Amino acid sequence: MSPLAQARLSTTLATVLAVTLLVAAQLGALRSSAAEPPPIVLPSGFRVEVVTAGLGVPRMLALDPSGALLVSIPNQGRVVALPEVSRPDRLRSAVTVVAGLRLPHGLAVRDGHLWVAETGRVLRFRYDATTRAASDPLVIVPDLPPGAHHWTRSIAFGPDGRLYVAIGSSCDVCREGDRRRATIVSYNPDGSNERLVATGLRNPVGLAFDPRSHALWATVNERDWRAGGAPPDFLAAVREGANYGWPDCYAQGGVFAPDREFRGTHECRGLTLPALELPPHSAPLGLAFYTGTQFPPRYRDNLFVALHGSRAELPPAGYKIVRVVLAAGQPRRVEDFATGWRAGDRVWGRPVDVLVGRDGALYVSDDHGGRVLRIVYAP
Incomplete structure (x- = not known):
C-alpha cells in the first residue's frame, strides 16, 4: 500500500472511531438523562427513581403474580411488562405482552388471565407471568360505547368477583343517547350480566376498592370550559344506584347547583354528593390505597391520587400526587x-396512574415524560 493510501486509511479509521465514540457518548448521555428523575418534591425521607423511560404515552398500571408491572400504552396499541422493577440499579427494558390493540387503557390480572379494556370493548387473554406471554384473546364485552370525547376505559375487579368498567361521556356536557355513558358498569368475569352501578359521572377514570370496607372509589373529571372555575373535580365513594349529577347538576361546597349553562331541567334532588371535592380541572386519574409496609405506618390505608393537571387554565391545577388521609372510611x-x-x-x-408494588414502593406512570417512576421511603 502506498504511503498516500495508508494516510487516507488512517484518516478514515480515525474518523470512524471519532464518530463511534461521539455516538456512544451521546447515547450514554441520553441514558443518563433518562435515568435522571424529574425534579419532584417529596416529604422528608422519600426519594424518586426512574424505572423506565421512552415509553411513549404510558397510562394505566397493573401488577402480575411475579411482581412485574404491566403498563398500557394507548398511542402504540401495546401492553408492556417491566420485570424486576424493585431493583433501582438500572433502567428496565419494556417487554411487549400484547400489540395491535385499539387504544388499550385499563388493565387487570386475575386467575391466570389478563383483561385489557380498549376504547370499545374488553378482551381477556391467557397470561403466563413467567414468560410474560399473553395468548388466546377472547372478546368478553364487545360493545362498549367507543371513542368520542372521553375514550378511556378503566377496569378493576371488585371483592365480589365482578369486573367494573368506567365509561366517560361522549361530550363535555350533553344528554346522552347510550345509558352506559358517564357511568360505572359491572360484569361477570366472562362479560355476562351487565349491571349499571352508578350514573351522573361525567368522566370517571381511576377505580380502587378500599381494602377495609371494600367500598369502590372513583376519580371523576367534571366539566371543562365553564366560566368561574367550576365545577370541582372529585372523588366518589361509589354507591350502587347513585346519581352524581352530570349533566344537569354539579356539587360545589357540599351542595348541588343546577348547571344553568346546560339549561337542564333537573331540580338537583336525590343526588349523591362527592366524598371529596378537588380543584377544578386538576384532572384526577389513577388512585391507590396504600397497603404496603415500606412507607412509615402513618401512610397505611391512605389513598394516593394522581392529579394529571389542567391544560389551559391559569393558574394551573394538578400536576401532582396528593395523599388523602381517611378516618372511618x-x-x-x-x-x-x-x-x-x-x-x-x-x-x-403529568402523573397518570399510581400503584403499590409488591415491594411496598409507589409506582407512577407519566404520560408526558414517557416514564414509569418508583417512590420509596429511604431516610
Whole structure:
C-alpha cells in the first residue's frame, strides 16, 4: 500500500472511531438523562427513581403474580411488562405482552388471565407471568360505547368477583343517547350480566376498592370550559344506584347547583354528593390505597391520587400526587405528596396512574415524560 493510501486509511479509521465514540457518548448521555428523575418534591425521607423511560404515552398500571408491572400504552396499541422493577440499579427494558390493540387503557390480572379494556370493548387473554406471554384473546364485552370525547376505559375487579368498567361521556356536557355513558358498569368475569352501578359521572377514570370496607372509589373529571372555575373535580365513594349529577347538576361546597349553562331541567334532588371535592380541572386519574409496609405506618390505608393537571387554565391545577388521609372510611384531610411536575410554563411530566408494588414502593406512570417512576421511603 502506498504511503498516500495508508494516510487516507488512517484518516478514515480515525474518523470512524471519532464518530463511534461521539455516538456512544451521546447515547450514554441520553441514558443518563433518562435515568435522571424529574425534579419532584417529596416529604422528608422519600426519594424518586426512574424505572423506565421512552415509553411513549404510558397510562394505566397493573401488577402480575411475579411482581412485574404491566403498563398500557394507548398511542402504540401495546401492553408492556417491566420485570424486576424493585431493583433501582438500572433502567428496565419494556417487554411487549400484547400489540395491535385499539387504544388499550385499563388493565387487570386475575386467575391466570389478563383483561385489557380498549376504547370499545374488553378482551381477556391467557397470561403466563413467567414468560410474560399473553395468548388466546377472547372478546368478553364487545360493545362498549367507543371513542368520542372521553375514550378511556378503566377496569378493576371488585371483592365480589365482578369486573367494573368506567365509561366517560361522549361530550363535555350533553344528554346522552347510550345509558352506559358517564357511568360505572359491572360484569361477570366472562362479560355476562351487565349491571349499571352508578350514573351522573361525567368522566370517571381511576377505580380502587378500599381494602377495609371494600367500598369502590372513583376519580371523576367534571366539566371543562365553564366560566368561574367550576365545577370541582372529585372523588366518589361509589354507591350502587347513585346519581352524581352530570349533566344537569354539579356539587360545589357540599351542595348541588343546577348547571344553568346546560339549561337542564333537573331540580338537583336525590343526588349523591362527592366524598371529596378537588380543584377544578386538576384532572384526577389513577388512585391507590396504600397497603404496603415500606412507607412509615402513618401512610397505611391512605389513598394516593394522581392529579394529571389542567391544560389551559391559569393558574394551573394538578400536576401532582396528593395523599388523602381517611378516618372511618371518609376523607379527613388532603396533603400534597409529590409535586414539581410543573414549574411555571415548564412541564416535566403529568402523573397518570399510581400503584403499590409488591415491594411496598409507589409506582407512577407519566404520560408526558414517557416514564414509569418508583417512590420509596429511604431516610
